[in-house]
Amino acid sequence: MSSLDYFNDTHRMVRDTTRRFVEQHVLPHVDEWEESGTFPRELYVQAAEAGLLGIGFPEAYGGSGEDVFMMVAYTEEMMRSTSGGLVASLGSLGIGLPPVAKWGSDALKSRIIPPVLKGEKISALAITEPGGGSDVANLRTRAKRDGDHYVVNGSKTFITSGVRADYYTVAVRTGDAGYGGVSLLLIEKGTPGFTVGRNLKKTGWWASDTSELFFEDCRVPVENLIGPENGGFFCIMSNFQMERLNLAVMANMTAQIALEESLRYVQEREAFGRTLSRFQVLRHKLADMATQVDVSREYTYRVAARMAAGEDCIKAVSMAKNMATRTSDFVTWEAVQLFGGMGFMRESVVERLARDNRILSIGGGTYEIMNEVIAKQLGL
Amino acid sequence: MKVLVPIKRVVDYNVKVRVKADNSGVDLANVKMAMNPFCEIAVEEAVRLKEKGVVTEIIAVTVGSKAAQEQLRTAMALGADRSILVETDQEDVQPLAVAKVLKALVEKESPDLVILGKQAIDGDNSQTGQMLAALTGMPQGTFASEVVVADGKVNVTREVDGGLQTVALDLPAVVTTDLRLNEPRYASLPNIMKAKKKPLETVAPGDLGVDLASSTKTLKVEPPAERQAGIKVASVEELVDKLKNEAKVI
Numbered sequence: 238m239s240s241l242d243y244f245n246d247t248h249r250m251v252r253d254t255t256r257r258f259v260e261q262h263v264l265p266h267v268d269e270w271e272e273s274g275t276f277p278r279e280l281y282v283q284a285a286e287a288g289l290l291g292i293g294f295p296e297a298y299g300g301s302g303e304d305v306f307m308m309v310a311y312t313e314e315m316m317r318s319t320s321g322g323l324v325a326s327l328g329s330l331g332i333g334l335p336p337v338a339k340w341g342s343d344a345l346k347s348r349i350i351p352p353v354l355k356g357e358k359i360s361a362l363a364i365t366e367p368g369g370g371s372d373v374a375n376l377r378t379r380a381k382r383d384g385d386h387y388v389v390n391g392s393k394t395f396i397t398s399g400v401r402a403d404y405y406t407v408a409v410r411t412g413d414a415g416y417g418g419v420s421l422l423l424i425e426k427g428t429p430g431f432t433v434g435r436n437l438k439k440t441g442w443w444a445s446d447t448s449e450l451f452f453e454d455c456r457v458p459v460e461n462l463i464g465p466e467n468g469g470f471f472c473i474m475s476n477f478q479m480e481r482l483n484l485a486v487m488a489n490m491t492a493q494i495a496l497e498e499s500l501r502y503v504q505e506r507e508a509f510g511r512t513l514s515r516f517q518v519l520r521h522k523l524a525d526m527a528t529q530v531d532v533s534r535e536y537t538y539r540v541a542a543r544m545a546a547g548e549d550c551i552k553a554v555s556m557a558k559n560m561a562t563r564t565s566d567f568v569t570w571e572a573v574q575l576f577g578g579m580g581f582m583r584e585s586v587v588e589r590l591a592r593d594n595r596i597l598s599i600g601g602g603t604y605e606i607m608n609e610v611i612a613k614q615l616g617l
Numbered sequence: 618m619k620v621l622v623p624i625k626r627v628v629d630y631n632v633k634v635r636v637k638a639d640n641s642g643v644d645l646a647n648v649k650m651a652m653n654p655f656c657e658i659a660v661e662e663a664v665r666l667k668e669k670g671v672v673t674e675i676i677a678v679t680v681g682s683k684a685a686q687e688q689l690r691t692a693m694a695l696g697a698d699r700s701i702l703v704e705t706d707q708e709d710v711q712p713l714a715v716a717k718v719l720k721a722l723v724e725k726e727s728p729d730l731v732i733l734g735k736q737a738i739d740g741d742n743s744q745t746g747q748m749l750a751a752l753t754g755m756p757q758g759t760f761a762s763e764v765v766v767a768d769g770k771v772n773v774t775r776e777v778d779g780g781l782q783t784v785a786l787d788l789p790a791v792v793t794t795d796l797r798l799n800e801p802r803y804a805s806l807p808n809i810m811k812a813k814k815k816p817l818e819t820v821a822p823g824d825l826g827v828d829l830a831s832s833t834k835t836l837k838v839e840p841p842a843e844r845q846a847g848i849k850v851a852s853v854e855e856l857v858d859k860l861k862n863e864a865k866v867i
Contacts, residue, residue, distance in 0.1 A: 246687040250694060250809045253651070257803035288806025301806035 243538050248310045251292070255314035258287050263318040270444045271589065274436065276323055278359075278401065284327060285356030293331060293479070294338055298350040305545035308479075309486050309538070316490035319586050321593035322442030324487065329398035332480050332601075333360035333406045336421050336472050340464030345423060349404055361402035363393040363424075363450055364473060370395070371606045373408065373473055374416035378452065380409035385459050387411070387422060389430070389452040397600075399448030400436050402426065406463065407450075408473055416470040421463040430455030441592035478551065480601045481558045482544060485537045488561035488597045492530045495565075495572035495590045499523060502576055519575065526568045533557075533564040552614035555607040562598035569594045618766070618788075619674045620663045621728035623719055624656035624692055626685040627739040640837045642709070643739075652688045654801075655734025657695075658794040661801040662764055663732050664696035671766045672730075674698050678722055680715050680829075682706055686817060693812035694804035702819045707829050712740075714822075714829040716748035721825035723753055728789060730771060735760050735793040746793035756786040760795040 244252070262283050270276040284290050292311050294300025301307070308331075315324045330353050337349050337360075352358040366376055378391025389409055396405070405424045412418030424431055434449030464472045500523060503513035513519050540557045544550050569591040573580035580587050598604040628634055628643070629651040637644045652660075666672040677692035677700040679685045689700035703718050723731065736743035750757035758764075758773025762781065765772040771790050774783045776797070786792075804812070822829050850856045860867045 246690055247809060247813070249687065250691055250804060251806060253691075254803045254806065254809070261803075286805065287803065288809075291806060296810070302810065 243306055243542055244310060245306075248304075248306045251307050252310040252314050254287055255289060255311050256317065258284065258289060259314060259318050263320070263323065267318050267320050267323065267444075270323065271320055272443070274443050275446055276326070276444050280323075280327060281356035281359065283356070285354060290327075290330060290356055291354045294334065294350060294354060298338070298346060299354040300350075305482070305541050308483065309541055312483055312486045313490050316487055316494065319494065319589060320444045321487060321491065321590075321596075322445030325442055326398045326401075326445040328483075329362070329402065330354075330360040331483065332362040332476065333398075333402070333404065335476055335479065336362075336406050336463045337404075337423060339475075340421070340472050341423070342460065344460065345463070349423065353404065358403040359398050359401050360404045360406065361396055361398040362476075363396045363399075363405050363407040365393060365395050367392055367394050367449070371603055374419065374470060375414070376408055376410060376419065378407070378409045380411050380420065380422060380457070382411070382459070383456075386456040387459060387462075389422065389424065389455040389457055391452050393450040394434075395437070395447060395600075396450055397445055397447055399450060400433060400446035405450065407452075408469060411469075412467040418467055419473070420466050420469040421472055422457050423461040423463055424452070424455065424457050425461075428455055428457060440595055441589070442596060477602060478544065478554055481554045481607075482537070482541055484597055484601045485533075485540075485554070485557040485561040488558070488565040488594070489530065489534045489537055491590050491594050491597065492526075492533070492561075492565040492568035495569045495587050496523070496526050496530050498585075498587050498590075499526065499572045499575050502579075513575065522571060522575070526571055529564045529567060533561045536560055552611055555602070555610040558602065559598070559604055559607045559611075562594075562604065565594045565597060618666075618672050618730070619676070619726065619728045620666065620672050621719075621722065621726060621731045622656075622659050622663050622675060622677050622692065622697060623715070623731065623733045623745070624660065624677055624679050624688055625653045625734070625737045625739075626650050626679065626681050626688045627653045627737050630654055630738055636838050636840045640839060642835065642838050650684070650687075652691055653734055653737040653739075655736060655738070655794055655796070656688075656692075657734075657801040658796070658798050659732045659734050660692050660695050660697060661799045662761075662792075662794060663730075664802075665799065666730075666764075666766060667696060676700065676726060676728070678703065678719070680705060680710055680718050680822075689817055690809075690812050691804060693815040693817075694809045695802065696808075697815075699816040699818070702817065703822055703825065704819050705822055705829055709740075709831070709835065710829050711831045711833060712742045712744035713748055714827065714831065715745050716752055717827045718822060718825055718829075719745070719749045720752045721827055723749070723755075723789075725825075730766070730789060731755070731791045732764075733791075733793055735795055743793075746791050750791040753791075755789050755791050756784075757791040757793070758784050758786050759793045761792050762795050762797045764792055764798065 288301045291301035292307050353360045380387040380389045403426050407422050407424050409422050410418050411420040430453045432451045437447045506513045537557045540553045572587040573591045579585050629649040634643045663675045675697040677697040680703045733746050760775050761773045762776050763774035771786050
């Protein structure tokens with residue numbers, strides 16, 4: 238991996254531990270898990286024992302410390318599992334739990350964070366609704382105060398880890414229309430009035446469970462409020478920054494692995510009496526792929542370094558995500574093309590990478606929403 | 618009981634190395650480095666002995682540049698209690714020089730056991746453990762596939778050509794580890810964090826009274842010849858003919 242400057246000895250050790258975790262616990266089973274549409278819950282415990290689930294969370298609550306490049310190294314090596322869905326579900330605490338850690342009450346933090354970091358409980362984030370995803374300010378799920386409870390009515394969809402999660406960080410409307418009426422509530426599985434829908438069938442991310450959530454007069458204690466009432470919009474937007482960086486890293490790694498697979502294949506596969514790597518048009522294609530992957534990764538690293546230094550990078554991280562997903566769109570498409578018929582077969586890694594890639598420019602803020610963020614920052 | 622575990626920073630086993638353009642050695646620029654796999658097995662064995670309550674202190678040691686601190690930190694993340702870096706910028710320190718350094722450290726630390734890899738995957742010398750045993754007069758159990766410490770002795774099961782041989786050594790002793798001794802663990806993140814606070818002492822070879830100067834000189838390093846594509850033969854007669862007259866192996 239290039240850009241040695243960004244990673245220190247600790248990051249390299251975390252990378253090594255993650256790589257070994259993937260080699261020992263994931264790679265031998267990953268094809269089976271992808272085909273069966275899930276992976277054993279035990280994997281959460283195994284990842285927790287290695288301390289991997291604790292990345293990004295304070296040591297006081299059982300975390301492994303907050304360190305941006307530790308997360309980058311972890312995500313890069315987890316992506317070596319070649320299952321974006323597994324990375325997304327195993328890592329759903331990375332988007333569900335930070336609001337609790339940052340804005341939750343001390344009582345909520347000490348009750349919720351440790352069991353999730355131990356792999357005993359699963360955390361998920363629930364923002365998107367059947368009526369809209371990107372338009373967070375206009376979400377419709379209603380939470381009406383009634384004594385020491387909120388009464389929640391509405392539904393959510395496309396929720397990663399939605400089927401198996403225990404704790405859901407849910408965006409609800411507690412106030413008036415618009416962004417100033419949004420709050421975050423922690424809703425626990427088993428709360429009367431809260432039901433989980435079916436495991437949705439998807440183009441990619443097969444090993445990930447994704448579902449709808451329904452709330453019908455669901456009574457949630459007020460102490461489960463995360464952050465200030467009607468102040469949830471800021472928490473959600475702030476939480477998106479790290480998620481977008483992580484999605485950029487996932488896209489870069491998707492492209493990196495597709496590139497590596499392609500480089501290997503073109504040197505083996507023969508056509509018209511020579512290997513594919515001897516055709517100039519294909520050599521140049523690979524040169525283009527490699528250039529885009531390198532440039533995108535370096536930019537993402539730079540943004541990560543700025544975020545690690547505490548800079549506000551709302552524009553830059555949106556650019557990094559769009560650059561990375563455009564790169565992975567191009568590289569995975571071309572990789573399948575280079576593989577020909579084999580690239581269409583489920584037994585080749587590039588087939589899965591191409592399917593898993595499709596979500597990356599949609600989830601965590603679409604390509605278009607990223608461009609809106611960038612345009613606003615440009616003063617338009 | 619105290620254990621000394623010498624380790625080595627080498628090119629990661631996944632890396633396909635290249636010879637430098639001037640044939641002076643292997644190109645190490647921007648190449649991923651790691652702890653030698655046999656050294657990982659040595660660290661693991663020491664940690665298991667500590668977990669069994671046989672060992673009370675594990676000291677990891679290496680001879681190398683400042684960058685080798687990373688491998689000492691890894692050893693401490695795996696369970697070593699402290700470590701010593703014998704710092705030198707000299708590349709390619711020969712086994713005899715390393716053995717002399719280790720002898721000096723054995724005299725200083727008085728370990729009951731020295732466990733080290735049977736060889737490093739860069740030089741593949743397989744000499745350091747044996748030389749250390751000879752220099753210190755300690756008994757040696759090399760290529761261990763099982764290590765049992767009991768009653769002031771260490772029983773070392775060795776993988777030899779005819780099968781397994783078990784030798785009983787008086788302590789202190791030198792043990793070198795073979796591939797099948799154990800499966801090394803990986804470091805958990807909390808242990809990686811704890812390792813940052815464990816003591817890492819740096820000494821110069823001169824402080825130990827050792828001169829690392831090599832008695833051998835590398836003249837030229839060349840990659841192995843590329844393997845030629847195989848051929849299909851039509852009959853046994855042709856095969857025998859080719860083995861006899863072309864390959865000249867029978």
